[in-house]
Amino acid sequence: MPTPPVPSFAVLGVVNEGKTSVVATLSEDPNVTPDPTPGATARCEAFPIKIDGREVLRLYDTPGFQNSVRALAWFREQSKTQPPGTDLLTLFRKTHAANPHFANECELFRPIVEENAGILYVVDGSSPIGQNYRAEMEMLWLSGRPRMALINHKDADDDYTAAWETELGKFFNLKRRFNAHRATQRDRLDLLRALQQIDSRPEWKSGFETAVAAFEQRWVQRRLDAARTVVRMAGDCLGYVEKANYEHEAEVPGIKRRLEVDYQKNVVGIERRAHERLLTIYAHPVALEELAGLDVGLFHEATWQTLGLTRDQLVWAATAGGATAGIAIDAMAGGHTLLAGTVIGGLLGGAGAFFGGKRLGEVTFDLPGASRLPAWLAPRGKLGGQQLQASCRNVDFVFVLLDRALLLYAALVNRAHARRDAIRLGASEDGVKGYTHEWSREARGVCLEFAASRRDRWRKLPWSRRGKEEIEEAFFQQVDGALQRIGER
Ligand SMILES: Nc1nc2c(ncn2[C@@H]2O[C@H](COP(=O)(O)OP(=O)(O)OP(=O)(O)O)[C@@H](O)[C@H]2O)c(=O)[nH]1
Ligand SMILES: [Mg+2]
Structure with missing residues (x-):
């Protein structure tokens, strides 16, 4: 498995929750275009976060989960039958590569399996927690990969954030609020520092330090x-x-x-x-x-x-x-x-x-x-x-x-x-x-x-x-x- 040169994260979540928006805010890339149409992102795409022309972090925008309840059933079954240490995401992609019911799941797991990217799971704090969300959370937990949850907030009127925090706490190493439309420079820097905590693989240590320093320096500069x-x-x-x-x-x-x-x-x-x-x-x-x-x-x-x-x-x-x-x-x-x-x-x-x-x-x-x-x-x-x-x-x-x-x-x-x-x-x-x-x-x-x-x-x-x-x-x-x-x- 090739190790990415910089810390990288796949931004996952339900369709239309604000995944692309999170990528747009963090990458500042004008080519990342959030879209009100559900299912707008159909393929995984890498977006490097560059500071002074140097890539310091990489994000993968992904399509939303398509069939998470059925996918979870498969994950639960395999977690009982496979030998300990089996990489369930890799196995899932191998097993379902030609299955049209899991086309999105195979695609969105790709950067995690192929590029060893960490997981950034985005939910909308203004939506109630449905069954499909619970399935996704448990599935990602069963994957055993380093992961963090972000609570975005699309609609100012409804707020289920407290319920989300409780639920996410069961399945994620870390969770935090991050509003894709309101995140300040400090919020972005704090998020970067938090990402460092969920993924302590040694080969990323210096990459994270470089990224945090570059963000801080850019802020002042x-x-x-x-x-x-x-x-x-x-x-x-x-x-x-x-x-x-x-x-x-x-x-x-x-x-x-x-x-x-x-x-x-x-x-x-x-x-x-x-x-x-x-x-x-x-x-x-x-x-x-x-x-x-x-x-x-x-x-x-x-x-x-x-x-x-x-x-x-x-x-x-x-x-x-x-x-x-x-x-x-x-x-x-x-x-x-x-x-x-x-x-x-x-x-x-x-x-x-x-x-x-x-x-x-x-x-x-x-x-x-x-x-x-x-x-x-x-x-x-x-x-x-x-x-x-x-x-x-x-x-x-x-x-x-x-x-x-x-x-x-x-x-x-x-x-x-x-x-x-x-x-x-x-x-x-x-x-x-x-x-x-x-x-x-x-x-x-x-x-x-x-x-x-x-x-x-x-x-x-x-x-x-x-x-x-x-x-x-x-x-x-x-x-x-x-x-x-x-x-x-
Ligand atoms: N007000 C508000 N709108 C948001 C926020 N985040 C996303 N949106 C809007 O919600 C819609 C969907 O956002 P996207 O970022 O494209 O969502 P996505 O999860 O990438 O959607 P798919 O690619 O279709 O799965 C867009 O119209 C965004 O402008 C937010 O924090 N506040
Ligand atoms: Mg999108």
């Missing part, structure tokens, strides 16, 4: 990749400036319209590429268009009304002490100068009234070099040979970008790969809500400082004692911590 992606995206969007030169003042209105369109299109493109990268990191072969929730655009009014900071938090961001206040209020007032901003920033109580509601993702136009001057000194009138720059300097921008990325991350990080329904962002009853408004003042300050450092004209941040790298590192830690908390929810 994906999160770090996601954090880097979000940080880069936020930095690129915040620092993005659309520029155009012009000769005569009469061109300005037309140029502004074009700059605004181009600016928004290009920033949306940066954000979109980052979101696509998040889908790739988590191996979800879904087009971004299919995502419900992010389809409201980055610069759409509704986005800015629901995501980012609350109005009061924005006022705080604008009025907090120190030079940051000047920066923030300046950005918020969109085009006002630092000087004017600082003055407004001093009007603590009045700031809320001044701004009325949340400002939207408006595009601000600058004349390079003019923005540090008081308004009355900024060049006006003749603008010949000038350059106009468009950017979004709303203080909320960084938080809106973060919220959209974090919402997407939350929808992806623990999404089971067996699911084929549309990805939806933000499941709260009253619509999509972001995360950043829940963050501490310190955390929000880190983001503001990062945002300011990325805007061209604040590159040197004369008011900050921290260098660019330090600011970026603090922001990275903030984002990575947020991703970690979301992943553990």
Whole structure:
């Protein structure tokens, strides 16, 4: 009997219980397609679980049992008459190879007999325990092979899990709940560790250790990749400036319209590429268009009304002490100068009234070099040979970008790969809500400082004692911590 190079398990069970779904979630292979039609899987198929291109575990998807009550009768009979140690599964396949009544049983036992695969028996905890299930459980017990039972849960309304746990306990070395549609990354890793316990054959020991280490490493690596992606995206969007030169003042209105369109299109493109990268990191072969929730655009009014900071938090961001206040209020007032901003920033109580509601993702136009001057000194009138720059300097921008990325991350990080329904962002009853408004003042300050450092004209941040790298590192830690908390929810 050839020994498989990696630990391998045949996923067995009644027709339509979720066997293929379990394989899909564990393997993350988009070619594994769960199907509502009973009997959809007709042949055994091997699905390697690959991490960084290396196979660490192998699963066999199998057809459901066809005639388990009659098969059990045969097993019971043989267990009494055959000499001890007889491999009943091998004997069954030899005896019934041409028997159409046991075609499925012969097929589904194949990877166990030929590849020496362990058994992963899947039941649906939302179905009652019928006679055929009892027959399967006893048959697998009589096979004497290493085996573990998984209680999947297809239907949220019915729950026979407690009864299943009692029954499975009689026939299986181990049993555990594993919902093919809801299993988180931790659930998947825990399952892998549990598999190691049921099958202690020495030749698989190092294979299991490699598999567990690879799963753990992938979990962290994906999160770090996601954090880097979000940080880069936020930095690129915040620092993005659309520029155009012009000769005569009469061109300005037309140029502004074009700059605004181009600016928004290009920033949306940066954000979109980052979101696509998040889908790739988590191996979800879904087009971004299919995502419900992010389809409201980055610069759409509704986005800015629901995501980012609350109005009061924005006022705080604008009025907090120190030079940051000047920066923030300046950005918020969109085009006002630092000087004017600082003055407004001093009007603590009045700031809320001044701004009325949340400002939207408006595009601000600058004349390079003019923005540090008081308004009355900024060049006006003749603008010949000038350059106009468009950017979004709303203080909320960084938080809106973060919220959209974090919402997407939350929808992806623990999404089971067996699911084929549309990805939806933000499941709260009253619509999509972001995360950043829940963050501490310190955390929000880190983001503001990062945002300011990325805007061209604040590159040197004369008011900050921290260098660019330090600011970026603090922001990275903030984002990575947020991703970690979301992943553990
Ligand atoms: N809601 C929910 N549906 C599930 C779950 N597991 C499986 N299903 C659905 O149940 C149906 C059957 O799932 P499969 O994974 O194809 O079941 P199977 O045991 O491989 O079925 P056969 O190959 O026909 O024996 C599919 O429509 C799945 O989407 C689950 O945990 N939750
Ligand atoms: Mg199937």
